[in-house]
Amino acid sequence: xxxxIMVAMCLLVMPVLxxxxxxxxxVALVLPGSVTDGTFNSAAAEGIKKAQEKYPNLQxxxxxxxxxxxxxxxxxAYARDGYDIVIGHGFQFADPAKRxxxxxxDTWFIINxxxxxxxxxxxxxxxxxxxxxxxxxxxxALLTESGKIGNxxxxxxxxxxxxxxxxxxxxxxxxxxxxxxxxxxxxxxDIAKAKEITTSMIDSGADxxxxxxxxxxxxxxxxxxxxxxxxxxxxxxxxxxxxxxIATTALINFDVNIDxxxxxxxxxxxxxxxxxxxxxxxxxxxxxxxxxxxKLSAEDKxxxxxxxxxxxxxxxxxxxxxx
Numbered sequence: 356x357x358x359x360i361m362v363a364m365c366l367l368v369m370p371v372l373x374x375x376x377x378x379x380x381x382v383a384l385v386l387p388g389s390v391t392d393g394t395f396n397s398a399a400a401e402g403i404k405k406a407q408e409k410y411p412n413l414q415x416x417x418x419x420x421x422x423x424x425x426x427x428x429x430x431x432a433y434a435r436d437g438y439d440i441v442i443g444h445g446f447q448f449a450d451p452a453k454r455x456x457x458x459x460x461d462t463w464f465i466i467n468x469x470x471x472x473x474x475x476x477x478x479x480x481x482x483x484x485x486x487x488x489x490x491x492x493x494x495x496a497l498l499t500e501s502g503k504i505g506n507x508x509x510x511x512x513x514x515x516x517x518x519x520x521x522x523x524x525x526x527x528x529x530x531x532x533x534x535x536x537x538x539x540x541x542x543x544x545d546i547a548k549a550k551e552i553t554t555s556m557i558d559s560g561a562d563x564x565x566x567x568x569x570x571x572x573x574x575x576x577x578x579x580x581x582x583x584x585x586x587x588x589x590x591x592x593x594x595x596x597x598x599x600x601i602a603t604t605a606l607i608n609f610d611v612n613i614d615x616x617x618x619x620x621x622x623x624x625x626x627x628x629x630x631x632x633x634x635x636x637x638x639x640x641x642x643x644x645x646x647x648x649x650k651l652s653a654e655d656k657x658x659x660x661x662x663x664x665x666x667x668x669x670x671x672x673x674x675x676x677x678x
Contacts, residue, residue, distance in 0.1 A: 381414045382406070382440045382617065383433040385421050387447060388543060388569035393576070395569050395607075398591035399444045399467065402610035406617050413617075427451035434459035440620055442467065442613065446514060452477055463625060465616045467609060468514050474627045480612035483633035484514050485675030486666050488521025488567075490641055491587045491605035493662050495522070495563040496529035497655045498585050498602055498647070503534040505561035507553050507575045509543045509568025518567050518589070518605075520675040528673070529658065536561060540571045549574025557582045565589060565605075576600065585647070592642040602650065604642040611637050631677065634667045 382403070390400040400417065407413050416438070421429050426448050433441045434455070442465045443452055449471040452464045456477040466479040495504045506522045508515045523535045536556060540549045549571040553564055557578060565587040566575035572589065579586040580600045588594065588604030611632060619625035632638020641663065644651060651659075665671040 379412060379414070380410070380440065380617070380621065381416075381436075381438040382442070383438045384415070384417045384442045384444060384613075385426070385429050385433070385448065386417065386419045387421055387445045389419050390417065392570045392572065393593040393596055394567075394572045394588070394590045396444065397593065398607060398609045399442075399613070401591065402608075402613035403442075405610045406613050409614065410617065410621070423447050427455060430464065431455050431459070434462040434464075438462060440465060440617060442616065444468070444609070446512060449479070463616075463620050467612055470629045472628045476627065478616070478625060478627050479629045480616055481629060481631050482607045482609075482612070482638045483631065483677065484607065484639075485517040485521035485677065486633055487589070487605040487607060487639040488518035489525035489528075489666070489671075489674055490521075490639075490659065490663060491518075491565055491589065492522035492525030492527075492535070493529050493659055494525075494603055494641070494651075495565060495585075495587050496526040496533050497651060497658065499533070499563045501560050501562045502530070502532070503536065503560040504563040505536045505538070505553070505556040505565070507538055507540060507549055507556070507564060507566040507571070509540050509571045511539055515567055517675050517677070522565060524673050524675065525662070528662065534560075540568065540574075543569040543571055546570055546574040546577070550578045553578035554582065557584050563587065563602075588642070594642065594645055598646050602647040603644050606640040606642055608632070608638055608640060634663060 384403045386396045388396040390396050430441050440463045444467045446469040449466050449469040456464045464477045469479045471479045508519050519537055526533050526535050538552050553575040563585045566572040567589045580597050585602050586600050588601045590607040592604045594601040
């Protein structure tokens, strides 16, 4: 009888302890690039900033420019230091996390942009990148005057290929005859090469470009600004960097991923599974058109809304397959 009473008391106390501990949660964000890249890493940094505002007593550490060879030790070091949540921002952290997570049962390992999960403490939060690319391609097709648009992705890995394919399909939905060109940089960090590829693409007639990756996106933006063409951003709304160049951004709302992960850990509802976030979960979106409001007609904007409504309803049948 006494044992039953003690168990019942523990069950009553545990949720309270969980919320109390939430005020002291130590959260680490491990990034593959710089928080100033204006896209993938900037979006995650903004997400952790918003989490600190929502949960003001979080203790946060951010590690930038983590190479693949350093990933396992970077994750392990935070776990050894008693961090409650370690977020690896990118698919490249999935395998290292799988190798080590069971050694640190008191730490939750969260991987963004991957599909990986293992009991007891490894989960992933992924976004529908193909859907985001589809929306971006549709906007690009409505903005082009030359009938030729381009995408400059970093490297051919599934998440990036998913966006690239979505970009092509979204553009074709608007105009089946549009010319869409794509060229991989071969690097996440080679700004000069990205700029060179983008410049060549523009010189061949593309008047709207997009790019996906990390610092390579900076090179595409530089070329677009210098050549006076339009750019569709990805992941992070960085229109302030070039308000007359960036028409809008296909948002990947990593702040939602991060907030959901932290919230579920605090509530004690996190599970070792993959959480997939699309438009319905606010995991992706489209930034305002701002300086380009007048470049799109009411009919054009209605077409984009129709596409986004169709994605939400599941009625668009040519979206790229999810990894």
